[in-house]
Amino acid sequence: MWRRFGDLGFAALVAVVVTAEAIPLVWLIWVVLGSLGHPQHLAWVLAGGVATAALGLAVITAYLLAYQSVSDHRAALVTEARARWVARWLAVVSGSESAPPAPIGRDAVEALLELREALRGSEADRLLELLRRYGVGSALQDRAHGRRVTRRLHALEDLARARAPEALPTLLGAIIDPDRRIQVAAARAAARTIAAVPEPSRRDELAGTLVAALEAARLPYGVLEEVLLLADEAAPALVAAVLAREGASPAFRRAALDTVARLGLLSFASEVARHLRDPDAEVRAAALRAVARTAVLPPGARDAVREALGDPEAFVRIHAAAAARLLPRKEALERLWDRLGDPSWWVRRAAAESLAELGRAGLGTLGRAAGSHPDRYARDMAAQTLRDRVEDVVEAVAG
Template sequence: MGASTSFVTVAVWTGTIALVLTLLLALQIVQLRVALRRRERLAAGAVAKWRPLLNQAIVGEEPALPQLAARERLPFLHLWAHLQGSLRGDAAESLNRVARRLGVDTLARTMLARGARDERLLAALVLGHLRDRAAWDQLLPLARIGDSALSLTALWALVRVDPQAAADYLTPLFVEREDWALSHVAGILQQAAGPVALVLARLLPQLSEERLPRALRIAESLRVPLPGGALAGALRSNSPAVVVAALRGVIAPDSIEDVRRLVAHEDWQVRVQAARALGRIGEREDAARLTALLADPQWWVRYRAAQALRELPLLSRADLEEVRASLTDRFALDMLDQVLAEEAE
């Protein structure tokens, strides 16, 4: 009888505790939903208040600005950054003047130092748009942290603040950090393409063969010319991967002798890129080299050689017909016909 009573008591208390916990959880969910609705209403109110004023600034007016209330700060910064993302020139600078009048630069630096992760991301974005030089020393440490999103946003902001200084500091970082997608790297460095090219030209001779391909791919993504002297070591490397990466970045004629030598390379992927490079920088006399590649055992080599012949400067359609008439290899003839047909489409 006593054991049965104890069991019932335990069951009653367990049920009571479970009910109380369920009610508390339900209450917390309600509180969270109420708080979310309240934040949404505040955000909507802030946007409704500030959007017309920011639009006035965008079209060149000088709006009378009220004080930026504490509860409006995050919605305002989101709205301001969103508008900045689609603006250039005078309109963007007008928004910057509004932000500085409201003390947004100081607010963003404070958020960058002490805010939560999402606030720091927003602050870095805002400071980049503002080109805030005072934030440079705060942004630099963020460039090396493991959080890719935060570090890349900080890097983007640094480039906006000072392209030349950022190129000197960031280019070696971008070469080192394989976890940063090349598309993101190119997008960030686009505004500093000229200074980055100078840094890469200094950096390439010092890099190991493991780092060279990424550095060369960065130059290719930015479409910046590298001097032949900087590319020479990579073009003469024993590593086909390095040579291929270097050939993809050749867009200036001062590397032409190295490119001509590589037309006969034992690796077919090198021959492919050598043919493409000759199509970009080759001279009329290189038609003979490309014609010889039309008989290469590899299909891709033949295809790129035919394309390069079509693109070769100073080589007319009549010259191409003359090349075609000289061909005796059936595969070479078929490939040139295919590429010429593609051009006619």
């Protein structure tokens, strides 16, 4: 807060100084153009301009030095005060000290929010009770409904740290706000709040509500993926709600499948397999990424991977080549041999890396490809991959 207002003061000071310097400059131009026969006037204007510039620089320099000194001192005081409050709140949570009377100041609230964000389990529950006792959550919700965007964003950020389930209606309403900044901040806060709900059934219910709000907001893929990952323990519930939702947008399906890949959610193997033939190429690629990263390929999904190896989109074939190593060993070697001759460099690279992951058999196939593959680019890729994997080759030969 202090730095924000200090920056505003600095901007105002610079504006005043520049304006003050502009006055003698304008007068100088007037004298030069209209009074060339009066050099004495010109000398006075030049002296005034130089003096004004020097004074302005001196004022700005003094302000910067004073601002830095005061700002550092203020920051040190705030840090010290919050450290004292952190220690006091920890003592309250442990039961060795009684809770302070209401109302509490800003430093106390900030320390309480920091602890609520960092701790888990029974201690976090006790901190949530304290937030409710002092009315922190309700005050933040009131600010989240305000008119000033900056104030609302700060309130949503604090609600994300508070992770209070009673704030979810406010957060869900903010997700469909006309301002995209508010939407994104509210979506992040809602995901973190749902993650703090302990009851699985209640969490599943809230996940469905959040998914509906996110779908209505039409948030971009990157934000959707971030929200799903922020959900932490509630991520599986959100992913399940997305993949089970009829008419979910391609961006949402893609974000859910990439979350499966990043978090290694093996329980969604059948849902991933179902999306291997999705009409949207980006979704097909995301499903193939999930297959490759989780290393789970149901037998019924093998045909889809085989088809993806010949997909017209190169980026789909890249991920299909990565997933093809999960096919039966002999078939995987043959199909990856073929993909070494793909027109796309990236597909050839993915096929070579997949072969290298198949151990001695894959490295042997790369060796044969380096010497006898009919495609010259396939030979080059196989040879380069073997050079990059010298240690693996030596280990395979020695073994």
